[in-house]
Amino acid sequence: MSRILIVEDETIIRAALRRLLEKNNFEVEDAASVDEATRRFKLEDFNLIISDLRLPGAPGTDLIELAKSVPVLIMTSYASLRSAVDAMKLGAVDYIAKPFDHDEMLLAVRSILDGKTNNPVQANTLQTNTNAGQTHILGSCAAMQELAKRITKIARTHATVLIQGESGTGKELAARSIHEQSDRAHIPMISVNCAAIPESLIESELFGHEKGAFTGANVGRSGLLEAADGGTLFLDEIGELPLEAQARLLRFLQEGEIRRVGSVHSKKVDVRLIAATHRNLKELAKQNQFREDLYYRLYVMELRIPPLRERDSDILEIADQMLVNACRRMNVTNYHFSHEARQAMSTYRWPGNVRELENAIERAVILAEGSLITLDVLGLDIPKASLDELETQFAARIPEPDATLSTEEQANLSLDDYFQRFVIENQDKLSETELAKKLGVSRKCLWERRQKLGIPRKSKKQANSL
Structure with missing residues (x-):
């Protein structure tokens, strides 16, 4: 029986998570802080540690080094996505966004314990069957069979992909399926909803910034494109991206390099970009609300997810x-x-x-x-x-x-x-x-x-x- 340590300062969340894992035949211990965990337990005795990112005292990422060879799964919120990416760079085996479903947590835990590093668990698992860590989109109609074949073909390439479809059709699932069937599957796919990030922060989030680049930039930070180096970046609702950020993204697609906000130096990165939108980008380009040159850069490979009707x-x-x-x-x-x-x-x-x-x-x-x-x-x-x-x-x-x-x-x-x-x-x-x-x-x-x-x-x- 696998032993799991939960480190979470919220009593109810800690108890609920413990109950979930115990009901699924895991042996579970818990602590409210890094200090309590190291005082009460020998970390090397566990098969997995699940820790909140923000804890009283030392942050959850301190457990990565303290636990040595024991994998650490970091829990965080979407608002702290960049911190979660930093945790991955420090050695966390994966991260899961709060609030999460029971199925999402169990999927992440089992994938890690089975030795399969799972991607960031943000997909709608209710529309998928998971087998050996792969995302399978349900559906046997002709349109979905054709979509599955097209995804398989696209996954073998490094081409930029634009996924189009109405809200709620499963565009992120298609992106995840492409990533998992590609040769980049060993690196987690990073998902970003462009509509959920404040316009004033979007360039810093994507491209990073140097110390002093703007008020509050007390330290330099890498962006999500840099964090996704070697893997896949999924930009959901790309039609909401501000024009200034579109210009920077276009340069990345043309030159394969990025420049942090406030920096004069560029850096080469190897990132496959998958974008998705429910809006008509071509019409937006005609209205000067979306860069036409970026639209054609994105439109290398196109997928259309059919509506449920x-x-x-x-x-x-x-x-x-x-x-x-x-x-x-x-x-x-x-x-x-x-x-x-x-x-x-x-x-x-x-x-x-x-x-x-x-x-x-x-x-x-x-x-x-x-x-x-x-x-x-x-x-x-x-x-x-x-x-x-x-x-x-x-x-x-x-x-x-x-x-x-x-x-x-x-x-x-x-x-x-x-x-x-x-x-x-x-x-x-x-x-x-x-x-x-x-x-x-x-x-x-x-x-x-x-x-x-x-x-x-x-x-x-x-x-x-x-």
Whole structure:
């Protein structure tokens, strides 16, 4: 039985993670800091150490050197992505972004213990079957079979790839599949959402900066392109990239070199770029909102991910797999769709694509009376309305959290339970920005997790009173 050490200062997260691993037959110990871990345990006795990046006292990265040959998996938030990349350069075997699903954590742990270095775990695992660390996109329709063949061909080359498709279709999964089938698979793929990084920081994040390059640049830092040297960089929502950063990116694609902000020297890097967007870059170029020369540099190899409504024969296959995974995470069994629900899923247009299907099934498992998933809990017959209205309709069915939970009861909370309780209990006194900061995630990540777990947002009246 593999021994795992968890180093995390948040009591509830530490207890929930310990419970998850123990239920999956791992022997687990835990500590609240690096100092406690080294005082209580001999680090070499463990097969894996899972540590938060930010801890009281010494940071989690100190364990990399202290643990010697024991692999260290770093937990971090998207907002600290660059720090996680630095941790990889210091010797961390991998990193996982908070908040993460149970499946994501178990996938990372098993891959590391099996000797397969896993990529940063940010993919939507609910649309994948994982075998030997490879990402397989579900779907047997003609369009998806052709996509799979094209991915295999593209993966053998070092060509720049542009992936196009509507939001929620699985563009990052396609990028990950290309990377894993390439000769760069031994180096983790770095994923960046261009829309989630402030415009004032995007150039520094991608290209790095020298000390004193701008206010607050107290030390020089490498950028994500430099960190991805030898591997793959995935730029999601590249249509949101500012024009100044586009010019720098174009130079990289033309010359294969980068220059840090504030530096006069260039550096050669070997990075395969995969970009994705749901926007029409050609139209944006005509409107002078995207550089035309960059568009044609990106358009070396193009992949189009079909929307779910064009994959009629795949919808139920994906839904069944999502239901299995949702039930596993919530520790329930034998849930199944009614005939009417299956019919409705087959004919519904799914404007939010696979992500909307995932959210509907997750919500249905929570609201279902018994093990039968009926049409009413899927919510597909609800007239089109704003997200606020939809959330309000089922929010009344979510029980209010009990602030008097005992320590033992808190320890039995899953990570999703912790996230849901924390948000519901604190959203009346904290703004969205403050909530995200407390949880160690970006506002975008908080918004997406609200959708996934069905947590209603504050009303406008409440928000304005903060």
